[in-house]
Amino acid sequence: MGRLSIVIPALNEENFIPHLLQSLAQQTKQDFEVVVVDGRSTDKTVEIARSFSSKLPELKVIVSHKAGLPLQRNLGARAASGEWLVFVDADSVLLPYFIERLEHFIEEHKPTLFTSWFRPDSEDSGDAFFTLISDLFVEGSIIFNRPIAPGPLTVVKREVFELVGGYNESLTFGEDYDFTQRINAQGIPLHILRETLFVLSLRRVRKQGKLRFALLYAKAALKVLLTKRNLNSVPTYVMGGHLYDSSTDVFTDQQPVNEQQ
DSSP, X not given: OOOEXXXXXXXXXXXXXXXXXXXXXXXXXXXXXXXXXXXXXXXXXHHHHHTTXXXXXXXXXXXXXXXXXXXXXXXXXXXXXXXXXXXXXXXXXXXXXXXXXXXXXXXXXXXXXXXXXXXXXXXOHHHHHHHHHHHHHHHHHHHTTOOOOOTTEEEEEHHHHHHTTSSOTTOSSOHHHHHHHHHHTTTOOOEEEEEEEEEEOOHHHHHHOHHHHHHHHHHHHHHHHHHSOOOOOOTTOOOOGGGSOGGGOGGGTOOGGGOOO
16 A cells, blocks of 8 residues: 555644644554644744654645645645545544554555544543534435545545545635545545544534534535535634633643553
8 A cells, every 4th residue: 555644734733733743653653754734823833843853754844825724735735745645633633553544444445535433532421422423424424425524534545636636725614525525526435444543622612612513513414415515614613723722722631642442
């Protein structure tokens, strides 16, 4: 199989990105590169990312001319050298066998686009239920022929990424659904690696409230189900670690990097 390139878009993520990069440094297999694409952060995100160059010898840190999630993902893909592109959000943490299991899945099942299950960044039962529903949502998207490879973790073969022209940089919401649909239109299915391989930050959910967050996604899901089109923008939905105060910064209190399940 080809080599993996981990692409991480970031904006003001000094409190979160160290946990993600440390989890990459602790992988059981180390044959991969990391590309951090910063969106002109005003904090120490770039400085912190570059400080991991000794732990992650094949680390590239580039700065975009402006912030934008799909733009930064595309820039990272262009800077990457791997045959496989692994898009990961800066506030996630990868379990130690993440790379190993991705490679095994690719060799065993020969997918060209896939994602995996995840777990929340806390032991709260409500958070666990929320992530279970999220995993089931992705499963259901395939059943209803509305597949979505979630933004927090999408693994795609480079040739497929280039076939559809990458992410749509004009979108500020739903770019992951749009990306998956354009791939699906080429007759390429979305696969799911049914193992929990990463820890997802629920900081956005905590900030907005579970009900409000659920209603937003229910509205988006209904539109997708009826029209196959997603919401193109949500004014309150913007990227950046500066949007979250310390009370939502769960990873500063917990260190899930070495956990396995």
